[in-house]
Amino acid sequence: MSLEESTPDTVDTGVTTAEEIEALLGDLVLDRDDHLNAPGFVVRPDQVQDTLFRLRDEAGFDHLSCVTAQEYEDRYESIYHLKKYDDPTDEVSVVVPTPTDNPVSESAEPVYRTAEWHEREAYDLVGIDYDDHPDLRRILLPETWQGHPLSRDYDQDRPQVVPLREHANPLQEDHEGDEDDTMFLNIGPHHPATHGVLHLKTVLDGEQVVDVESDIGYLHRCEEQICQQGTYRYQIMPYPDRWDYISAGLLNEWAYARVAEDLADIEVPEYAQVIRTMGAELCRIAAHMLAVGTFALDVYGDFTAIFMYAVRDREKVQNILEELTGQRLMFNYFRLGGVVWDLPEPREDFFEMIRDFLDDLPEALEEYHDMISANEILQVRTVDTGVLPPEVAKSYGATGPVARGSGVDYDLRRDDPYGYYDELDWNVAVEDGCDNYSRLLVRLREVEESAKIIEQCVDLLEDWPEDERTIQSNVPRTIRPDDDTEIYRAVEGAKGELGIYVRADGTEKPARFKIRSPCFSNLQTLPEMSNGEYIPDLIASLGSLDIVLGEVDR
Amino acid sequence: MSSEQERFVTDTSQVGSDTRDARIGASGTDNRFNSKLREAFGSSPFILTKFDRFMEWVRGSSMFMLQFGIACCSIEMMHTYAVKHDLDRFGAGVPRASPRQADVIIVPGTIVSKFAPRMKRVYDQMPEPKFVVGMGSCTISGGPFQEGYNVVKGAEEVIPVDIHVPGCPPRPEALIYGVAKLQERIANGESSPVTVKPYELEQFSDLDQDEVVDKLADEIDEDDLVMRYNWADSP
Numbered sequence: 159m160s161l162e163e164s165t166p167d168t169v170d171t172g173v174t175t176a177e178e179i180e181a182l183l184g185d186l187v188l189d190r191d192d193h194l195n196a197p198g199f200v201v202r203p204d205q206v207q208d209t210l211f212r213l214r215d216e217a218g219f220d221h222l223s224c225v226t227a228q229e230y231e232d233r234y235e236s237i238y239h240l241k242k243y244d245d246p247t248d249e250v251s252v253v254v255p256t257p258t259d260n261p262v263s264e265s266a267e268p269v270y271r272t273a274e275w276h277e278r279e280a281y282d283l284v285g286i287d288y289d290d291h292p293d294l295r296r297i298l299l300p301e302t303w304q305g306h307p308l309s310r311d312y313d314q315d316r317p318q319v320v321p322l323r324e325h326a327n328p329l330q331e332d333h334e335g336d337e338d339d340t341m342f343l344n345i346g347p348h349h350p351a352t353h354g355v356l357h358l359k360t361v362l363d364g365e366q367v368v369d370v371e372s373d374i375g376y377l378h379r380c381e382e383q384i385c386q387q388g389t390y391r392y393q394i395m396p397y398p399d400r401w402d403y404i405s406a407g408l409l410n411e412w413a414y415a416r417v418a419e420d421l422a423d424i425e426v427p428e429y430a431q432v433i434r435t436m437g438a439e440l441c442r443i444a445a446h447m448l449a450v451g452t453f454a455l456d457v458y459g460d461f462t463a464i465f466m467y468a469v470r471d472r473e474k475v476q477n478i479l480e481e482l483t484g485q486r487l488m489f490n491y492f493r494l495g496g497v498v499w500d501l502p503e504p505r506e507d508f509f510e511m512i513r514d515f516l517d518d519l520p521e522a523l524e525e526y527h528d529m530i531s532a533n534e535i536l537q538v539r540t541v542d543t544g545v546l547p548p549e550v551a552k553s554y555g556a557t558g559p560v561a562r563g564s565g566v567d568y569d570l571r572r573d574d575p576y577g578y579y580d581e582l583d584w585n586v587a588v589e590d591g592c593d594n595y596s597r598l599l600v601r602l603r604e605v606e607e608s609a610k611i612i613e614q615c616v617d618l619l620e621d622w623p624e625d626e627r628t629i630q631s632n633v634p635r636t637i638r639p640d641d642d643t644e645i646y647r648a649v650e651g652a653k654g655e656l657g658i659y660v661r662a663d664g665t666e667k668p669a670r671f672k673i674r675s676p677c678f679s680n681l682q683t684l685p686e687m688s689n690g691e692y693i694p695d696l697i698a699s700l701g702s703l704d705i706v707l708g709e710v711d712r
Numbered sequence: 713m714s715s716e717q718e719r720f721v722t723d724t725s726q727v728g729s730d731t732r733d734a735r736i737g738a739s740g741t742d743n744r745f746n747s748k749l750r751e752a753f754g755s756s757p758f759i760l761t762k763f764d765r766f767m768e769w770v771r772g773s774s775m776f777m778l779q780f781g782i783a784c785c786s787i788e789m790m791h792t793y794a795v796k797h798d799l800d801r802f803g804a805g806v807p808r809a810s811p812r813q814a815d816v817i818i819v820p821g822t823i824v825s826k827f828a829p830r831m832k833r834v835y836d837q838m839p840e841p842k843f844v845v846g847m848g849s850c851t852i853s854g855g856p857f858q859e860g861y862n863v864v865k866g867a868e869e870v871i872p873v874d875i876h877v878p879g880c881p882p883r884p885e886a887l888i889y890g891v892a893k894l895q896e897r898i899a900n901g902e903s904s905p906v907t908v909k910p911y912e913l914e915q916f917s918d919l920d921q922d923e924v925v926d927k928l929a930d931e932i933d934e935d936d937l938v939m940r941y942n943w944a945d946s947p
């Protein structure tokens with residue numbers, strides 16, 4: 159795995175070099191703090207907006223991928239990881255240190271809408287205050303929580319009190335005159351249409367949605383803390399399986415594998431890369447199947463045939479994955495530098511199993527198209543509902559099928575290649591309808607593309623010479639990346655850009671492990687899609703976002 | 713009455729149909745009730761049982777599950793309900809969306825501080841008698857997330873659990889086995905052990921005064937329901 163981006167002086171058309179950025183920012187830059195993936199510029203906490211505006215408008219960094227917050231011994235730090243939608247390998251980090259006794263920094267929300275939630279999370283978990291933020295309160299933890307759990311002096315044993323408030327008394331604010339007739343509706347956290355434990359506070363005017371606010375954190379399992387307690391080599395890998403748990407395990411594991419391999423400079427044998435690519439795409443099919451099934455469930459409103467068909471096809475994929483990895487859902491199959499074991503013996507049977515599945519797939523997809531995308535009822539419900547214009551999608555940092563359904567041609571498998579993807583022949587599915595229907599179509603088409611990839615991988619694996627089947631490279635037993643190296647790396651997960659930021663401190667455990675979840679950013683677009691629309695369209699939009707709460711809340 | 717009935721007297725030997733033949737059999741004797749079950753009970757046409765026993769058997773044979781997803785385990789739970797595994801075959805697979813209609817709640821996932829009060833509320837809304845199946849290691853001990861600052865160390869801290877199904881996640885077969893065990897237990901009338909639930913929903917004013925409570929006094933109303941977590945005492 160190369161570290162090309164760490165030497166950003168290679169001038170390419172459209173790529174902004176570190177020198178150009180430095181010249182552009184002029185005296186806004188206090189210092190350089192380069193990361194392995196991107197040049198980093200230190201700026202003053204009260205000049206964040208100036209810096210980001212300039213980078214966005216004059217250098218074209220239109221994608222705020224992630225905001226990482228952390229506490230050092232002597233300071234707090236927020237890092238804004240910027241990218242370009244046109245070329246995600248063109249990255250820059252803006253580092254904003256703030257003093258420990260007064261951690262106040264300017265909010266990036268006026269520049270990138272997505273910063274709202276990211277900064278709320280930073281405030282919640284680390285404890286940095288953001289000036290000029292529209293609504294700075296806790297997002298993942300209950301409002302009454304004491305302390306900031308990822309700050310240095312947090313005492314995990316102190317008791318906490320969490321209230322159960324049924325209604326946050328929302329009617330009062332909304333009833334301004336006697337004419338206003340709005341109604342408050344709680345959807346969730348226990349509700350069949352929220353795909354888990356999401357809570358939507360919805361204000362309705364008649365049947366139309368006036369305002370919807372997502373209340374998340376009902377599944378905040380402290381993934382970042384747990385990963386910071388684990389050693390790089392073995393202890394972290396099981397956890398990514400549990401972020402996006404809709405069978406997308408291998409895709410998530412790859413996110414960690416990629417970041418750790420780049421950090422510790424580990425090579426992956428080609429054979430292992432092909433296996434990884436195949437496994438990951440199988441996972442993508444399974445994940446999209448469930449997305450399509452539950453979307454139909456949301457739109458049609460009952461456990462109908464489509465859901466059962468989707469589960470039937472998922473079972474097939476899960477059987478293949480079980481053969482490969484030994485587990486149905488939580489695979490723990492990747493290792494740093496490769497995969498844990500070779501394909502199951504007898505190999506022919508395994509390949510045949512995959513081929514059988516691929517042979518049946520076109521017919522199955524035909525069924526889906528008959529029942530879902532060609533169905534008039536579904537079309538009435540989804541075409542032109544939940545509209546998300548591309549510019550809005552970008553400012554919220556939407557990625558994956560949500561962005562691609564809005565015509566944003568962004569897929570890290572192609573744009574920031576890893577694994578074996580750039581050797582294979584496949585296409586990125588993009589639809590520009592911007593509505594619920596387009597997002598559904600993107601998923602269905604992606605299943606076809608994944609099948610293409612798998613087929614090519616199987617062909618490759620079948621003919622792979624027996625003495626070159628190296629599944630793992632030589633990796634030291636303990637991995638201790640150099641002190642103070644920082645890296646942000648992302649892969650294309652089932653839901654979009656799944657990124658991880660790691661800061662190493664010379665020990666065998668990461669000092670900061672930050673997960674950039676695609677669902678977290680995608681869910682933020684929900685109010686844009688549903689305000690002013692009918693309430694059934696809200697449910698359809700939510701279904702088409704295909705969020706998974708394990709990843710939203712982490 | 714009787715005269716009316718006479719108007720409908722029919723000569724049974726004249727009316728024949730496939731259905732009737734099948735029911736009565738070629739011999740003409742109605743053996744509808746001479747089933748295997750009947751044989752098992754012996755020659756008497758009566759079944760003697762206690763009403764309680766009967767009710768328990770009924771209860772165990774027709775359980776309505778609550779459609780309740782939390783985390784990763786709920787994916788396997790969905791597979792258990794759906795084709796292939798089809799929990800419904802065992803008389804226990806109709807997921808109900810409302811707790812008011814459910815007998816059994818499967819707790820499929822990690823419970824965190826923000827969710828525990830809601831789960832308790834959902835559990836309270838279920839009508840008696842109600843049963844709980846804890847699915848996955850998260851509901852046993854917090855599982856892989858046990859050390860998390862926000863994770864409740866097992867469902868039993870909040871609601872009583874009848875059956876624990878270990879695994880991360882348990883396979884659908886394991887969940888079916890767990891549900892079957894629960895059915896067996898219900899049918900035998902066994903009650904589940906009384907468990908200690910450290911975390912209860914209580915009124916804020918009932919909490920013991922201490923530093924945290926003092927601090928929150930102006931944020932939380934006196935009669936708000938709260939759940940207090942004493943993490944230091946958790947296993």
Ligand code: SF4
Binds near residue numbers: 820847879881
């Ligand atoms: S037991 Fe494992 S699979 Fe189940 S919810 Fe917990 S972490 Fe997820």
